Amino acid sequence: MIVSIASGKGGTGKTTVSASLASIWDAPVVAVDLDVEEPNLHLFLRPELSPPEVVNIEIPVLNEAACSRCGACAEVCQFKAIAMLGDTPLVFPEMCHGCGGCLRVCPTEALSPGTRELGSLMRGRAGRIEFLMGRLRVGEAMSPPLMRAVKAALSALIAGAPRDAVVDAPPGVSCPAVSAVIDADIVLLVAEPTPFGVHDFRLAVEAFTPLGKPLAVAVNRAGIAPAEEAGLRTFCRGRRLPILATIPYDRAIAEGYARGRLVADLSPGLRATFTALRDGLRAHYAKEAVHA
Ligand code: SF4
Numbered sequence: 001m002i003v004s005i006a007s008g009k010g011g012t013g014k015t016t017v018s019a020s021l022a023s024i025w026d027a028p029v030v031a032v033d034l035d036v037e038e039p040n041l042h043l044f045l046r047p048e049l050s051p052p053e054v055v056n057i058e059i060p061v062l063n064e065a066a067c068s069r070c071g072a073c074a075e076v077c078q079f080k081a082i083a084m085l086g087d088t089p090l091v092f093p094e095m096c097h098g099c100g101g102c103l104r105v106c107p108t109e110a111l112s113p114g115t116r117e118l119g120s121l122m123r124g125r126a127g128r129i130e131f132l133m134g135r136l137r138v139g140e141a142m143s144p145p146l147m148r149a150v151k152a153a154l155s156a157l158i159a160g161a162p163r164d165a166v167v168d169a170p171p172g173v174s175c176p177a178v179s180a181v182i183d184a185d186i187v188l189l190v191a192e193p194t195p196f197g198v199h200d201f202r203l204a205v206e207a208f209t210p211l212g213k214p215l216a217v218a219v220n221r222a223g224i225a226p227a228e229e230a231g232l233r234t235f236c237r238g239r240r241l242p243i244l245a246t247i248p249y250d251r252a253i254a255e256g257y258a259r260g261r262l263v264a265d266l267s268p269g270l271r272a273t274f275t276a277l278r279d280g281l282r283a284h285y286a287k288e289a290v291h292a
């Protein structure tokens, strides 16, 4: 089972939940940091990491002498990474997603594959937890192709021997966030019961519901704003979203977080919260699979 941990906005405690959930998982598991712009799952799980593997993207390189100025490359590019300036194609490498479409349609082989460094893939292990993370190169804006490389590494691990995965997705509802949850079996949304938190949580529900995956909720910092929390719980009831964990707003948790400690290790009660979350995710996934 692949569990993606997502949130409508940053700072809800998504990574804290991901790390604690991976730490109490009672079956072979890979913890995956797909928040490649700001990976920090390793700060909590502290894996021993192997040297970074450079991840490149294939971009088109133009040989003007061979170009017939037909414009087919600019026409096929969905990402506006090639534009015709008069009758001359201009390539914008930083906008290229590496789909290869332009190389395939060019009738004169005026485009050849070049590379641009996107970032790095790191593998590691923290005790019995296998670990994968991507880190985007500073100044690079194109996270989905790097995320694809991390997801391919996860697929290869799972193909080698079945195991579960706990995936820390990027926050928000933009393309990287959707791309991170698209392969999940179940999506856990971490909600913070504050005015902004509830607003962005609703946006996340609207964005992820069309994907047709089972959704569940963990409420973090419960008790921080009772009126907002009541509204959040009413909304979840109305949308039939099960709340599988409630993590209190607590100074001891904030201090533990600041020291990079796992929330599940802070007290027997919190550990029980995360084991119940794990069991709840399995049960909700099994129930939804029956109805699918
Ligand atoms: S490889 Fe794809 S994204 Fe990149 S320029 Fe060509 S068509 Fe556009």
Ligand code: SF4
Pocket: 062, 066, 067, 068, 069, 070, 071, 072, 073, 074, 089, 105, 106, 107, 108, 109, 110, 111
């Ligand atoms: S498709 Fe090839 S030949 Fe046509 S404009 Fe682009 S680079 Fe030139």
